[in-house]
Amino acid sequence: MSSKEDFVESYRKIYTKLKKKSILRKPNYAECSEEINDLVNSLKRQSKSQPYIGFCLKAVARCEEALKNLTLEAVAFSDAGFSFWQREMERSEYGYLSFGEDFSEAVDCYHLAISVYKRLNKPAISAALYFEMAGFCKELGKNEEARDYFHTAAELQQENSGLCAINSLEKSVECNILLRDYGNTCSDLIWMMKLASEISTDTPTNTLVVSESGSLIVTPVRTSGIFQEIITKNARSVYTMVMMEAKVSLILVLILQGDFQQSRDFVSKLERDATANGVTTNTFRLIIELFETLIEQVERQDVEMVMAVQRELHPWMTRQQNTLVLMIIEELNASLRLASVANK
Template sequence: MATDGDFLLRYRAVSNKLKKRFLRKPNVSEASEQFGQLAKELKQQDCLQYAGFCNLAMARCEQTLFNAPGEAMALTEAARLFLQEEKETQRLKCPGFEEHLQAAINCYSFAIKVYIELNQPVMAASLCLELGNALKDMSKLGEAMVYFQRAAELQTQVPIECLLSLGYVASCKIMTRDYDGALAVFTEMQLLAQEKGLHTPGNSLPVGAFLDIIAKCEVSRVLLLMLLQPPPQKLLPEHAQTLEKYDWEAFDSHSHVNYLTEEVFLLLQSVVMACQENDVESLKVLQVELWPLLTPEQNHLLHLVLQEMICPSGQGI
């Protein structure tokens, strides 16, 4: 395994080739290749931090050569190496200041910026998602949300990908108990899916994955409204319209929610009524019936609704 001294000697030797000399231009291309080779060797020896530094030096060389794609690739590789080093540090429970994580975030951010300047928003968005998922795995949900939201903003030309990224934002908000924020994101997603989805002639509803997203958002929004129980004077019009569809007195309500199966609609309608009547026992029965029909996240929300009904915390909008 390479020692610090070996690495530094070779790193300095390559760096010296970049110094300007009288009547002689530095061979930046050759230096970039040598930094890249040194990075590969160090990575094979599990010297991830040093390999990351070599990739950073390589990125600077590519920037000097005005090779933006090469710069972005080197920055991305450096980011992944620093991130891997941070994960290993955490796995071994070594004390530290998360300096490798910060280095990774900086490299990802610069790579994202380069791809945006290259007018490659899809590549930039993919790096945002990669970093967001890594931060989420480290339980850094607040930071992860920032990058998931950034990914969604970069994916406006690819609506289905944008909706999936917004879904990650909503999930993070639920995990951080920001139920108001999650409700707002699901509402935005539902409207976006309705607007951007592919429609068949004579059908007001989109088809395929867009319809699935609308259905998922609808169920999650109803459960969040049951959890939050906002007073009528603070109930936003779009949320009031949603709850009206589940009113038992409404005529043929299911015709207005035809993106849900009749079974899910009737059970959800029963959940709304059980919450309005504060009927804990009925809600327990409904939870069992709904369990196989909901996503894990929705089952978590339904569990929270039941817990709130049993032991109210006074939460509201």
């Protein structure tokens, strides 16, 4: 195939075969599927971003649907979706104008693949596709869609893989923070804590988890932070650390919401849980005092003191937690500016 005209002619011949229907004879879907796949391979050799690849793979999926080959149908739909994602990501990377056609096609194909995998009772693969879709959306700056897909992935994963569900929820939390949707951020963090507390496991903290679909799931283990010593002192569970890290983030989000009483309650719970898990160092005691001071100074709207506490806490917190503290300072400054304008 040397040109667009060659492709169109080849596809037209296959399409003609598919259109030849009669009462007694159906099209040879298997032959057409094979020929379209050959066409796809030819296109891929020319360029991975060929605009026709996704549509050809959708045609393959429809042939497999007619043949009732559910697995091949799902694979073809997911491959078609991935092709459309590649084109949309390429547009975004190079700053090309996008009217969203490839994005819509990609989402549609992934949803079709997911519906087939659900019929095949393959929740892990369905969840993996939701997770992948969410990742693409996040890269494209579509944080609301990404949040919803990460959340759906977690719902599918929670029955069979709590660690994967926690990983998806962490991503959902990231999106909610970017959206400044603090209510849903709290809900996701509480769900993470619930999952972590329910799971009993002796999984080593450095274990890599592979999903049913074969994809590698990165465990949400912190290599540094307030609870690093839980890994070494109490290797009982990565989930214990996840639960406490989520609790720290929840405290900060509650401060952002102005819910100082609940944030104080969770600081007390954090201290009790940490003590129960062997974290009793003077450093940790100091960190608890810093959180108590942070709440008090935010309530007093003392920006200078809050910034001083932020500098002390910074080395002990994750990047996401440090972002939340900076958002607290930003909100506090905005509130003070509004008050200043109102008083003039």
